[in-house]
Amino acid sequence: MFGMPLLRPIVRTHRRDIEPLCGSNDRRNGLAVVGRFFPRRFLGLIVLLFLTGVPQAWSVTVEGLYEVRVPVADGTREARQEAYRTGLRQVLLRVAGRRSALASEGVSAMIGDRAPDLVQSYQYETDEEGQQRLVLKFGAVGVNRALADQGVAVWGANRPLTFAWIAVDSGRDRRLVSRVGGDSPSTAWRDAMISAATGRGLPLRLPSAQWHHDDALLSDIRGQFLSKLRERVADVPHNLLGIVNISRAGSGWEASWRLENGGEFGRDTVSADTAEQLASRMIGLWAESLAERYAVAAGDVSEGQKVDLRLDNVSDLDDYGAVSQSLSDMEPVDQVRPVSVTADRATFRATFSGELSVLKEYIALDKRYVVVEAASDPSSSRSEPESPASLGAGVLQPESSASGEGDQVADMLQYEPLKVTEAEGEADGESFESLYPVLRYRWRPVGTASDDTGPGQE
Structure with missing residues (x-):
């Protein structure tokens, strides 16, 4: 299993044990609905789980994989059509995860023929330098199925988060690449790494400036003293x-790198003429390796789209039943089943039709669902100012581009490191092999003090 050690969920369900939810005209109370979900032998265990606490871990979901900004010369139809193709090519590289997948004649023809059909929305904007850009949002389901039709595996939105210790030896001195602060050379390397990661849709976290002048740390990186390096980021999501x-x-430059997740995941050495090229090649290797492991086979993409919904504050069987009933009543939802239940949280897996954005709109109409905000970054110093390139929960914004595929898109890619329980650990390991983000909400039952506000409002 990937990342930090993962424990088997306390509750696991199997399709043969579960019946579909009742329809909107066949309502039941909370306990009865739960009975439809779980065999009766599980009901006592569910009640016990509502009363017990479980340790915390981390889960990462990437947003914005299907959104890009593409420079355009003007507002003509011809320029817009070309931007569609350019933008789709950028999105496909992120979603396929492997550059070789874009080289086939079938994918090339699909880009030329179907790009306009896969665009969900677009709008023009002007950047700070006066360059006109087209902001494009492609439909996730449509893009995934288009790739699958060409026999290409699809890498989903739930991706491992990498914390990177990067030391640069210029021949005159050694410097740490941090997310804010530092001198001009360090900033250039930071921007190159962020832009390369953004172009490949890879969540990347760099250390805060509090470690920038730590000579002992630089020695640990050079010697690859893993126990010391792990200890420094024990409380940092990754x-x-x-x-x-x-x-x-x-x-030029040479990078010797190692990835580990409790055991060695991979290592290699790459070289290039510039910082931008080096970052692009190294991050590209990381992305290719992760996509190879976690991409969903093309044959599985067409089998009904599935998304996990994780709800906090589901504290009793009445809440559980109300959530399951409300989801089953939503028009895009074909089926709902439970994934895990803990003391104050439940995770459901919904099979849905159409685009994910439509399902999210239906959920937003129910005021009992409150969007959970991203967790704060425990590695950041309170006195440290956040820069546009800060890699805490939020937006990735490099100051310069590292590769053509990453141009103009970094300010749209986001990731959310949120706490999860160890009981959800195995499910999160499996979520790296699912296509769509884990949707996170806080359940607010009718009758609470603030039930007159909509989702996402506090």
């Missing part, structure tokens, strides 16, 4: 730990 040593190689 699934993978990257250790990278960059040094001069003639007129």
Whole structure:
């Protein structure tokens, strides 16, 4: 299993044990609905879980994989059509995860023929330098199925988060690449890494500036002393730990890197002429390896789209029944089944039709669902100002582009490191192999003090 050690869920369900939810005209009370979900032998265990606490871990969902900004010369139809193709090519690289997948004649033809049909929305904007751009949002379901039709596996939105210790030896000194602060050379390397990661849809976290002048840390990175490096980020959300040593190689650069997740995940050495090229090649190797492991086979993409919904504050059987009933009543939802239940949280897996954005709109209409905000970053110093390139929960915004595929898209890609329980650990390991983000809400039953506000409002 990937990332930190994962425990088997306390409750696991199997299709043969579960009946579909009752329809909107066949309402039942909370206990009866739960009885439809679980065999009766599980009901006592569910009640026990509502009364017990479970330790915390972390889960990461990436948003914005299907959104890009593409520069355009003007507002003509021809320029817009070309932007559609360029934008779709960028999205496909993120979603397929493997550059080789885009080289086939079938995918190339699909980009040329279907790009306009896969665009869900677009709008024009002007950047700070006066460059006109087209903001494109492609439909996740449509893009995934288009790739699957070409026999290409699809890498979903639930992706491992890598914390990277990166040290650069210029031949004159050694510097840590941090997310804020530092000098101009360090900033250039930071921007190159962020832009490369954004272009591949890879969640990447860099250390805060509090470690920037830590000579002992630089020595630990150089020696790849894993126990010490792990200890420094024990409380920082991440699934993978990257250790990278960059040094001069003639007129260019060379990076010796290692990825580990409790055991070694991979290692290699890459070289390039510039920081941007080096970052692109190294991050590309990371993305290719992860996509190879977690991409969903093309044959599985067409079998009904599934998404997990994780709800906090589901504290008793009445709440559980109300949630399951409300989801089953939503028009896009074909089927709902439970994944896990803990003391104050329940996770459901919904099979749905149409685009995920439509399902989210239906959920937003029910005021009992409150969007859960991303967790704060425990690695950041309170006195440390956040820069546009800060890699806490939020937006990735490099100051310069590292590769053509990553141009103009970094300000749209987001990830949310949120706490999960160890009982959900195995489900989260499996979620790396699912296509769509885990949707996180707090359940607010009718009759609470603030039940007159909509989802996402506090």
